[in-house]
Amino acid sequence: MAGHDRILYEVVGREDRRISPFCWRVRMALAHKGLECHFEPTRYTEKDKIAFSGQKLLPILVDFGEVVTDSWSIAKYIDENYYQERSLLLGGGTRFVSLWTDTQLQPVLARCIIKDLYDNLDPLDQEYFRVSREARYGKTIEEMHLERESNELNLKRVLTMIRELVRTQPFICGKAPAYADYIVFGAFQWARCVSPFKFLDDNDPIFAWRGRMIRQYGSLANTVPHYD
Amino acid sequence: MAGHDRILYEVVGREDRRISPFCWRVRMALAHKGLECHFEPTRYTEKDKIAFSGQKLLPILVDFGEVVTDSWSIAKYIDENYYQERSLLLGGGTRFVSLWTDTQLQPVLARCIIKDLYDNLDPLDQEYFRVSREARYGKTIEEMHLERESNELNLKRVLTMIRELVRTQPFICGKAPAYADYIVFGAFQWARCVSPFKFLDDNDPIFAWRGRMIRQYGSLANTVPHYD
Numbered sequence: 489m490a491g492h493d494r495i496l497y498e499v500v501g502r503e504d505r506r507i508s509p510f511c512w513r514v515r516m517a518l519a520h521k522g523l524e525c526h527f528e529p530t531r532y533t534e535k536d537k538i539a540f541s542g543q544k545l546l547p548i549l550v551d552f553g554e555v556v557t558d559s560w561s562i563a564k565y566i567d568e569n570y571y572q573e574r575s576l577l578l579g580g581g582t583r584f585v586s587l588w589t590d591t592q593l594q595p596v597l598a599r600c601i602i603k604d605l606y607d608n609l610d611p612l613d614q615e616y617f618r619v620s621r622e623a624r625y626g627k628t629i630e631e632m633h634l635e636r637e638s639n640e641l642n643l644k645r646v647l648t649m650i651r652e653l654v655r656t657q658p659f660i661c662g663k664a665p666a667y668a669d670y671i672v673f674g675a676f677q678w679a680r681c682v683s684p685f686k687f688l689d690d691n692d693p694i695f696a697w698r699g700r701m702i703r704q705y706g707s708l709a710n711t712v713p714h715y716d
Numbered sequence: 717m718a719g720h721d722r723i724l725y726e727v728v729g730r731e732d733r734r735i736s737p738f739c740w741r742v743r744m745a746l747a748h749k750g751l752e753c754h755f756e757p758t759r760y761t762e763k764d765k766i767a768f769s770g771q772k773l774l775p776i777l778v779d780f781g782e783v784v785t786d787s788w789s790i791a792k793y794i795d796e797n798y799y800q801e802r803s804l805l806l807g808g809g810t811r812f813v814s815l816w817t818d819t820q821l822q823p824v825l826a827r828c829i830i831k832d833l834y835d836n837l838d839p840l841d842q843e844y845f846r847v848s849r850e851a852r853y854g855k856t857i858e859e860m861h862l863e864r865e866s867n868e869l870n871l872k873r874v875l876t877m878i879r880e881l882v883r884t885q886p887f888i889c890g891k892a893p894a895y896a897d898y899i900v901f902g903a904f905q906w907a908r909c910v911s912p913f914k915f916l917d918d919n920d921p922i923f924a925w926r927g928r929m930i931r932q933y934g935s936l937a938n939t940v941p942h943y944d
Contacts (some may be wrong), residue, residue, distance in 0.1 A: 523727070577805075577807040577808035578808060579805040579807075579808055579889055579890060579894065580805035580806060580807055580808035580809060580810035580813075580889055580894060580895065580896050581808055581809035581810040581811070581812055581813035581814075581888065581889070581896035581899075582808035582809040583809070583881060583885070583888070583889075583890065583898060584807075584809055584812065584813050584816070584878075584881060584888060585808075585809035585812050585813075586875070587877060587880055587881055588812070588816070588877060591876075591877070591880070592877075639890060648819075648822075649812070649815060649819070650817060652815055653811060653812060653939075654816055657811070660809065660811070660812060661807055661808055661811075662807060662811065663810070666807065667808065667809060668808050668809035671809075
């Protein structure tokens with residue numbers, strides 16, 4: 489990675505698809521701060537490539553040689569070290585939004601898109617993904633796919649929380665987006681990078697918010713392969 | 717109210733019990749900012765007393781003659797007008813925490829304590845409360861009380877979200893409390909002002925957080941009648 493002052497190691501699937509909600513949180517945060525970055529595609533099973541970080545998870549930020557892991561820690565690092573730019577607003581309830589997204593939104597969304605996610609992996613990663621996810625969810629990928637309809641009902645119930653918020657203000661953080669928006673949008677962008685599954689009506693306030701998020705930072709979210 | 721520069725009209729029950737989670741949010745926010753205030757007890761049916769505000773809901777803040785209604789608007793007003801003091805951190809995900817507390821935590825907690833709440837009202841307010849709440853929940857107060865056990869299970873499920881947060885950091889907002897903490901604590905303090913119902917184990921991280929919140933600002937939460 490010589491020649492890059494700042495590198496984000498991101499999970500990649502086939503066709504250069506960027507398939508991690510946590511990596512998207514950081515990508516949006518870097519754009520929020522106006523920070524240039526090289527995005528290094530990393531497959532799930534390329535553990536050797538990230539061994540330097542002393543752990544096995546993505547994203548990993550390398551900023552002028554400093555190695556930072558875990559998306560929340562990376563966001564804090566960026567916010568504290570690049571404080572001249574607009575704050576990511578990590579205080580207040582943002583950690584709560586993170587926990588809600590990790591435990592309520594993403595698991596139920598994962599169940600809806602898991603087969604599409606699997607199909608969009610690099611073939612070299614598919615076996616690892618199948619074994620680890622089927623253990624996590626206690627079901628095969630195909631079984632979860634068959635239950636998409638009931639999972640979609642759960643997803644719609646979970647989304648109620650966000651709908652009310654973006655019905656009355658343009659962004660989750662208020663008049664402008666900040667990290668709480670990137671956390672939730674990370675889940676939506678993850679889905680649209682791997683799946684044509686449509687779970688928002690065009691007249692849903694969440695759909696309009698998602699559109700506003702897609703258009704942020706020169707439509708950053710459209711600069712990678714995605715479905716729409 | 718002559719002689720008071722700042723007045724918060726609060727819901728009151730029998731024995732001067734302060735029985736509104738929304739009023740507690742504001743009380744804690746005023747303490748956070750170090751602002752002196754007269755707390756004016758107001759019964760649910762004393763609508764004449766607050767007619768000056770042009771609406772029927774509490775809390776109402778009157779700050780040097782300026783009338784502000786709705787707890788979120790009051791918090792914003794305080795934060796913007798008393799910006800010399802530590803911020804309430806209303807940006808980021810705080811609005812999300814507010815919505816979650818309004819729609820997830822408080823309704824299920826209300827079902828658990830509704831009979832105690834009723835019993836702790838001023839008798840002049842009991843008829844109004846019974847009619848409005850039984851219409852809202854579609855059940856009598858006594859029916860809800862009989863279902864406390866199943867409602868308690870729902871409450872414990874909802875509380876999971878906060879537990880994880882305060883297990884890993886002292887306050888919802890991080891190292892120090894701010895408005896997201898006051899929002900959630902408002903619900904707990906509302907409960908302890910009217911009900912002996914114990915739904916937290918002593919070794920629950922939420923119990924420890926609640927203790928930290930009670931001790932804030934000279935144990936403000938203990939300066940009123942409460943159960944413990």
